[in-house]
Amino acid sequence: MPRLSFFEGVFSPMVRSWKLVDLGLLDxxxxxxxxxxxxxxxxxxxWSHDVFFLVEHPSVFTCGRRGxxxxxxxxxSILDAQGIPLFSVERGGSITYHGPGQLVAYPIVHLHSAGWKAVAWVTALEEVMIQTARRFGVEAARDPRNRGVWVRGKKLGSIGIAVRSGISFHGLALNVINDLEPFGWIHPCGLADVAVTSLALEARTMLDMQEVKEVFTACxxxxxxxxxxxxxxxALQLDRGETLHGRP
Structure with missing residues (x-):
């Protein structure tokens, strides 16, 4: 029998197979x-398959469609002095920070084929982070101020996707053991006076990123x-010999 998944009270057979690629630390x-x-x-x-990338990034700020x-x-000049780039990209949301020790996931998913509508898909990605945090004894939740997940008013994880030709990309970022100081250089997600936290801080223990990845993928x-x-x-066999360093 297939394993069963549970999301918002609905059981469904786990029959779809997605590729999982851990990119490690990648700019x-x-x-x-x-x-x-x-x-x-x-x-x-x-391709007929969907792909789920896991990655950590060297320090970088990104801005979404909301600027x-x-x-x-x-x-x-502070960013220049620190060697931290700033990118404007097509994902939803506003400014955020990525850095080592933060777990980022980029699912490349054909939403209709996978049975998802965009809003439900974002909610599901939030649920993955909520369930992951719970496995480490941290009770995270949603907040009407902004998509993502929060712990007692502090932001633990962010969401920002883009959809092109029905295919979702970009994704989520969960603070695990990362340096939170650069979040103080921005209004995270465009919200002033928002504190940011990490899984390690909330769990009050040292965490191993590989263990967190295993829990996250299970969730x-x-x-x-x-x-x-x-x-x-x-093994993804990108067309025209495209590689990690190729042009989109």
């Missing part, structure tokens, strides 16, 4: 190009109703 520009290449593969019908550069609270399988097939990036 944002390369991961962004990789997402575009994968969306193009799916759009052109060269966000105006919510940078330090002079750009993702259960919530999303999928079975992950782990594979290396090279």
């Amino acid at each position: 944002y520009a390369h991961a962004w190009r990789l997402q575009h290449a994968c969306v193009e593969q799916r759009r052109r019908g060269l 966000g550069a105006e919510h940078l609270c330090v002079p750009p 993702a399988q259960a919530v999303l109703g999928v079975c992950f097939e782990r594979m290396d990036l090279s």
